[in-house]
Amino acid sequence: MLWTRVSVAASATAAVEWTVATDPALADPVAGGSVDATPGADHTVHVAVAGLRPSTTYWYGFRAGGDRSPVGRTRTLPSPDGPLERLRLGVVCCAHYATGYFNAYARLAERDVDLVVHLGDYIYEAEAKHERWNRLHRPRGRCLTLPDYRARHAQYKTDPDLQALHARHPMVAVWDDHELAGNAWWDGAAGHRPLTDGDWPRRRAAAVRAYREWVPSGLPDPADPYRIWRTVRLGPLADLVLLDTRLKGRERPAAGRRPVLGVHRRDRALLDPAQWEWLEKVLAPVAGNGAAGRPWALVASQVVMAPIHLLAAKGVVGRRLGAVGGGLIVNPGQWDGYPEERERLLRLLRLLADRGGPALVVSGDLHSSWVSQLALEDGRGAPVAADFTVPAVSAPTFARALAPKVPGARSVLERAIRRSNPHVAWVDTAAHGYLVLDVTTDRVEGQWWHVDRVGRRTEVEHLAATWSVRRDDPRPVRG
Numbered sequence: 462m463l464w465t466r467v468s469v470a471a472s473a474t475a476a477v478e479w480t481v482a483t484d485p486a487l488a489d490p491v492a493g494g495s496v497d498a499t500p501g502a503d504h505t506v507h508v509a510v511a512g513l514r515p516s517t518t519y520w521y522g523f524r525a526g527g528d529r530s531p532v533g534r535t536r537t538l539p540s541p542d543g544p545l546e547r548l549r550l551g552v553v554c555c556a557h558y559a560t561g562y563f564n565a566y567a568r569l570a571e572r573d574v575d576l577v578v579h580l581g582d583y584i585y586e587a588e589a590k591h592e593r594w595n596r597l598h599r600p601r602g603r604c605l606t607l608p609d610y611r612a613r614h615a616q617y618k619t620d621p622d623l624q625a626l627h628a629r630h631p632m633v634a635v636w637d638d639h640e641l642a643g644n645a646w647w648d649g650a651a652g653h654r655p656l657t658d659g660d661w662p663r664r665r666a667a668a669v670r671a672y673r674e675w676v677p678s679g680l681p682d683p684a685d686p687y688r689i690w691r692t693v694r695l696g697p698l699a700d701l702v703l704l705d706t707r708l709k710g711r712e713r714p715a716a717g718r719r720p721v722l723g724v725h726r727r728d729r730a731l732l733d734p735a736q737w738e739w740l741e742k743v744l745a746p747v748a749g750n751g752a753a754g755r756p757w758a759l760v761a762s763q764v765v766m767a768p769i770h771l772l773a774a775k776g777v778v779g780r781r782l783g784a785v786g787g788g789l790i791v792n793p794g795q796w797d798g799y800p801e802e803r804e805r806l807l808r809l810l811r812l813l814a815d816r817g818g819p820a821l822v823v824s825g826d827l828h829s830s831w832v833s834q835l836a837l838e839d840g841r842g843a844p845v846a847a848d849f850t851v852p853a854v855s856a857p858t859f860a861r862a863l864a865p866k867v868p869g870a871r872s873v874l875e876r877a878i879r880r881s882n883p884h885v886a887w888v889d890t891a892a893h894g895y896l897v898l899d900v901t902t903d904r905v906e907g908q909w910w911h912v913d914r915v916g917r918r919t920e921v922e923h924l925a926a927t928w929s930v931r932r933d934d935p936r937p938v939r940g
């Protein structure tokens with residue numbers, strides 16, 4: 462799907478011509494046509510192009526009135542029937558325009574990947590309240606209405622590094638909470654106060670409509686704009702299984718500040734019943750049926766799947782997490798707050814691993830980098846899959862959120878994490894960046910690229926860690 466947006470008078474309709482070609486000069490066109498940019502879609506343009514060759518790089522451009530768009534590059538998915546030796550994916554999340562520059566997007570744009578997967582927080586709906594923030598959000602207040610969300614998306618799309626990323630690579634995206642409101646679930650959000658912010662379903666609909674207009678993410682069910690869970694077949698190597706762990710089926714999480722109120726309830730719903738039905742089919746370990754016919758199932762989850770328990774260290778742990786008792790802290794918004802559903806999913810992944818088509822989970826939302834081992838609670842720690850957690854592009858890091866003012870707090874925090882989480886193989890709580898996944902039949906390698914800073918635009922990045930899992934062993938190995 463090709464995307465652009467035309468700047469014209471609010472009430473105008475503009476005719477837009479599009480061209481797909483085999484060369485950057487668009488001299489050798491292979492497809493083209495015309496489409497209207499209308500006020501009803503905020504003058505965004507989506508073109509679904511059919512008939513292109515698999516695993517092929519194309520260039521595309523638009524014309525409206527006398528103007529030409531920049532030329533974009535994209536790449537088609539591999540054919541399901543292969544052959545295909547390797548595939549490279551860039552994975553990103555959590556790009557906060559006001560708190561930092563999108564250096565991670567710029568560096569990933571330069572890298573050689575076949576596809577970018579965005580795990581959500583493509584925008585932040587927050588107000589522009591901090592004077593020390595690098596850039597101010599538009600509009601200034603929190604996004605509440607359709608014009609607000611449209612204006613916020615439009616602002617993000619002016620960022621040159623995000624433009625570079627889209628101009629260079631195709632993207633598959635799912636939303637997390639901040640495309641709507643902080644810590645959202647289906648029936649509400651911690652960042653939504655009904656008395657002052659109005660009706661939640663109305664706000665939710667406005668946010669989703671603007672997202673649909675401004676982020677070309679495909680619509681797996683044309684009758685249901687809220688459905689984002691879907692499978693993207695990555696040729697003969699893998700199925701990319703995109704979950705919705707944020708909105709559709711999510712029950713209100715336990716409240717962190719009132720720890721006794723139900724943190725121990727284990728049966729909260731995270732996925733909706735239709736999603737479970739689809740997931741059981743797509744992950745069913747039957748030859749030729751979904752991921753089982755592929756070497757890998759890459760499961761994209763907005764929120765971290767691995768358990769993370771923190772023993773509260775004085776002065777380190779902030780107000781965001783909920784105390785379980787005995788000084789033990791969990792984040793009830795992650796899968797930790799939905800333990801029965803996690804166990805149900807891990808049983809499915811276990812079956813897949815037993816039949817030789819294992820899963821690898823990639824997650825975001827936590828603004829930090831993690832490599833964790835997933836295991837069934839009743840499986841005596843036998844490994845099921847690894848969880849690779851992607852750092853934020855520019856949103857404030859985990860270390861900064863939890864330990865903002867204490868000297869040496871980051872090392873105290875990471876020591877506390879290691880002490881109470883033996884299944885965590887590696888963690889970096891203070892860096893921004895992105896993940897590159899290199900997928901072959903026998904192993905998936907993850908490279909965590911960290912950028913030097915987000916306070917200004919910079920080209921400095923470094924390879925912070927490389928971890929891989931083999932097809933016959935779900936334990937992550939460094940290097």
Ligand SMILES: [Fe+2]
Binds near residue numbers: 853
């Ligand atoms: Fe985020």
